[in-house]
Amino acid sequence: MSMLKIKDLHVSVADKEIVKGLDLEIKAGEVHAIMGLNGAGKSTLANTIAGRDDYTVTKGTIEFEGKDLLALEPHERVGEGIFLGFQYPVEIPGVSNLNFLRTALNSVRRYRGLEDMSAAEFMKLVRAKAAELKMDPDMLKRFVNVGFSGGEKKRNEMVQMSVLDPKLAVLDETDSGLDIDALRTVAEGINAQRRDDTAILLITHYQRLLSYVQPDVVHVMIDGRIVKSGGKELALELEEKGYADVA
Amino acid sequence: MQDQPMTGYESQVQALIGTLPGTDDLRAQALEAFEAEGFPTAKTEDWRYSDIRALRKQVYGLAAPAETLPVLPEPLGAVSARFVFVNGHYDEDQSDLGDLWQTVQIRPLANHFMANAERANELVRGDDAISYLNTALLRDGLVLSVPAGVVIDAPIEVLHMMTGAEGAATHIRHVVELGEGAKATVVERFLGDETGYWTNALFQARVAEGASLSHIRVQEEGANALHTAKAYVNIDAEGSYTSVGLSVGGKTARFEAHVRLLGEEACAVVDGVALAASGQSHDTFSHVSHTVPAATSDQIFRTIADSRGKTSFAGKVTVAKDAQKTEADQSFKALVFDKTAEANAKPELEIFADDVKCSHGATVGELDAKAIYYLTSRGIDPATARQMLVAAFTAAALERVPAEDVKAAMADRIDAWMTARSVKAVA
Ligand SMILES: Nc1ncnc2c1ncn2[C@@H]1O[C@H](COP(=O)(O)OP(=O)(O)OP(=O)(O)O)[C@@H](O)[C@H]1O
Numbered sequence: 001m002s003m004l005k006i007k008d009l010h011v012s013v014a015d016k017e018i019v020k021g022l023d024l025e026i027k028a029g030e031v032h033a034i035m036g037l038n039g040a041g042k043s044t045l046a047n048t049i050a051g052r053d054d055y056t057v058t059k060g061t062i063e064f065e066g067k068d069l070l071a072l073e074p075h076e077r078v079g080e081g082i083f084l085g086f087q088y089p090v091e092i093p094g095v096s097n098l099n100f101l102r103t104a105l106n107s108v109r110r111y112r113g114l115e116d117m118s119a120a121e122f123m124k125l126v127r128a129k130a131a132e133l134k135m136d137p138d139m140l141k142r143f144v145n146v147g148f149s150g151g152e153k154k155r156n157e158m159v160q161m162s163v164l165d166p167k168l169a170v171l172d173e174t175d176s177g178l179d180i181d182a183l184r185t186v187a188e189g190i191n192a193q194r195r196d197d198t199a200i201l202l203i204t205h206y207q208r209l210l211s212y213v214q215p216d217v218v219h220v221m222i223d224g225r226i227v228k229s230g231g232k233e234l235a236l237e238l239e240e241k242g243y244a245d246v247a
Numbered sequence: 248m249q250d251q252p253m254t255g256y257e258s259q260v261q262a263l264i265g266t267l268p269g270t271d272d273l274r275a276q277a278l279e280a281f282e283a284e285g286f287p288t289a290k291t292e293d294w295r296y297s298d299i300r301a302l303r304k305q306v307y308g309l310a311a312p313a314e315t316l317p318v319l320p321e322p323l324g325a326v327s328a329r330f331v332f333v334n335g336h337y338d339e340d341q342s343d344l345g346d347l348w349q350t351v352q353i354r355p356l357a358n359h360f361m362a363n364a365e366r367a368n369e370l371v372r373g374d375d376a377i378s379y380l381n382t383a384l385l386r387d388g389l390v391l392s393v394p395a396g397v398v399i400d401a402p403i404e405v406l407h408m409m410t411g412a413e414g415a416a417t418h419i420r421h422v423v424e425l426g427e428g429a430k431a432t433v434v435e436r437f438l439g440d441e442t443g444y445w446t447n448a449l450f451q452a453r454v455a456e457g458a459s460l461s462h463i464r465v466q467e468e469g470a471n472a473l474h475t476a477k478a479y480v481n482i483d484a485e486g487s488y489t490s491v492g493l494s495v496g497g498k499t500a501r502f503e504a505h506v507r508l509l510g511e512e513a514c515a516v517v518d519g520v521a522l523a524a525s526g527q528s529h530d531t532f533s534h535v536s537h538t539v540p541a542a543t544s545d546q547i548f549r550t551i552a553d554s555r556g557k558t559s560f561a562g563k564v565t566v567a568k569d570a571q572k573t574e575a576d577q578s579f580k581a582l583v584f585d586k587t588a589e590a591n592a593k594p595e596l597e598i599f600a601d602d603v604k605c606s607h608g609a610t611v612g613e614l615d616a617k618a619i620y621y622l623t624s625r626g627i628d629p630a631t632a633r634q635m636l637v638a639a640f641t642a643a644a645l646e647r648v649p650a651e652d653v654k655a656a657m658a659d660r661i662d663a664w665m666t667a668r669s670v671k672a673v674a
Pocket residue numbers: 013014016018036037038039040041042043044045087
């Protein structure tokens with residue numbers, strides 16, 4: 001079944017068209033990867049799926065499990081099961097990671113008609129997720145991303161993803177800035193999220209991640225459009241020959 | 248000054264002559280000083296952010312006792328005693344002195360002077376028209392003297408309630424004294440109905456060597472009230488005074504802290520949060536004066552102004568020539584929610600010593616849109632996201648409230664204020 005269906009999407013940022021007619025369909029159980037030059041519009045696409053309000057959709061549709069995603073607010077999209085791992089996670093001084101995670105989780109649970117999770121149960125869950133992703137539990141008490149290294153921020157995104165357990169995870173360069181061991185840990189986290197009932201959209205510049213998390217489909221995005229799609233071998237080809245020759 | 252309604256206050260003072268032993272001369276002197284000075288005008292530098300036209304338009308009468316007793320809210324947390332003043336009159340039935348009277352002197356000011364007329368000499372006269380008027384027209388308040396070495400753990404709550412007092416004022420006076428090494432927390436609360444009344448409160452305190460006084464103020468006056476409050480505090484060596492305020496009520500509200508560090512290693516903290524909705528102005532003026540070496544002062548203020556709301560902070564620190572090794576810090580941060588919201592900051596440092604560490608910073612900004620997006624991208628609704636950011640923004644200014652339950656109650660009020668904002672935004 002199709003989980004995400006994007007048709008002829010056009011997105012403008014500050015009156016400049018960035019995404020220029022993009023089609024993409026992802027089914028439950030699939031992992032897709034998008035690769036492409038800097039500035040191609042990959043993050044713009046990811047943030048449009050998440051609902052960032054200064055990104056204007058001028059044309060086209062996005063459906064998520066048959067629902068019109070564009071009609072929903074960002075927080076409602078999370079309730080429906082969408083998660084965006086940020087290329088540049090935001091620092092929030094004064095808000096602890098734990099308070100942030102707990103408020104997020106309970107907001108999503110309420111959206112889904114579930115009761116709040118008890119404090120004890122929540123702590124158990126978060127500790128387990130942090131351990132899986134090899135995040136120092138002390139970082140849970142710190143302010144959200146404040147003073148975190150680049151790699152620590154990315155790991156924190158992964159903890160958030162696994163606590164919220166989305167149906168569709170869009171991970172925007174979650175592999176950038178990670179050391180080799182961290183990359184492996186993050187890849188394991190992504191693979192753990194890979195199920196028959198979930199889908200994953202990876203935005204990456206590097207074939208390395210894709211050797212750990214084998215994608216079903218690889219897309220090449222250039223200047224606001226997907227210009228080529230193929231199997232996982234397309235990533236290898238890109239790495240070898242560069243975008244100019246492949247696309 | 249002819250346009251100022253002075254004569255009305257003269258007759259009010261006349262009416263109080265002979266009512267409180269020891270105060271007659273003081274009243275007369277204060278009235279004279281008041282008349283000579285006159286209310287601040289729009290041109291008075293220290294008052295330029297406060298709208299006190301109401302004071303110049305009318306004479307506020309002395310508030311009469313309430314006709315019907317209002318329902319009082321529960322204390323903000325565990326208390327060791329509770330003083331209730333309704334329209335400035337001590338309400339014995341609703342007050343509760345607990346068993347504090349066994350160890351400390353705690354009683355209404357009026358009763359106190361009846362028995363000790365000479366104590367009236369200790370009353371601070373004031374330093375401007377509004378404080379002079381308080382002295383000229385004071386009727387009651389709290390008298391608290393904590394003997395050396397006595398530690399009171401739970402706060403003493405002083406609740407001020409104004410009801411049915413249109414056009415009337417209360418000039419209340421609290422006198423607090425801590426002996427050497429004593430410790431106490433006073434929580435002042437200000438509440439009232441929708442009438443156009445004036446609360447003019449004055450808190451004077453003396454903190455002896457090594458003593459520690461916390462002074463928490465939760466100002467939730469009615470929407471049409473004028474609120475002026477002052478604290479005059481003297482701190483001896485190694486003593487500390489911690490003032491933390493939350494200002495949300497009233498139409499025009501102003502708090503002034505005048506703190507003098509009189510002994511080495513004395514410490515003054517003046518922190519606060521002010522939240523101004525449409526048409527409100529909250530004004531804070533502090534003057535911390537370092538007169539001896541090695542004292543410290545620290546001030547953290549966080550204010551938020553919604554559309555057409557206004558907050559102001561003027562922090563003056565003076566460091567005398569001999570006050571070497573002074574440490575004085577000031578941090579003021581304001582949020583404004585749109586272009587019609589206003590935040591003013593005026594730090595003023597007068598430093599005559601050369602070996603000092605003084606810092607001050609002032610910033611005005613908006614809520615971080617990136618942070619709101621990040622929070623909402625995790626499923627948190629925008630109103631809650633804003634509330635979280637505001638709680639984070641104000642936390643540092645509440646941090647030094649010593650009683651956790653009172654601190655939590657203050658934080659709850661900030662949350663509630665934010666909830667009211669988002670309800671309005673949706674409507
Ligand atoms: N707020 C903005 N204002 C103006 N231009 C913007 C804004 N946001 C993005 N852009 C522009 O849109 C284009 C696409 O940006 P985007 O971040 O989507 O690229 P990307 O494919 O993710 O690149 P990278 O691989 O470097 O992350 C860029 O040229 C960028 O400068």
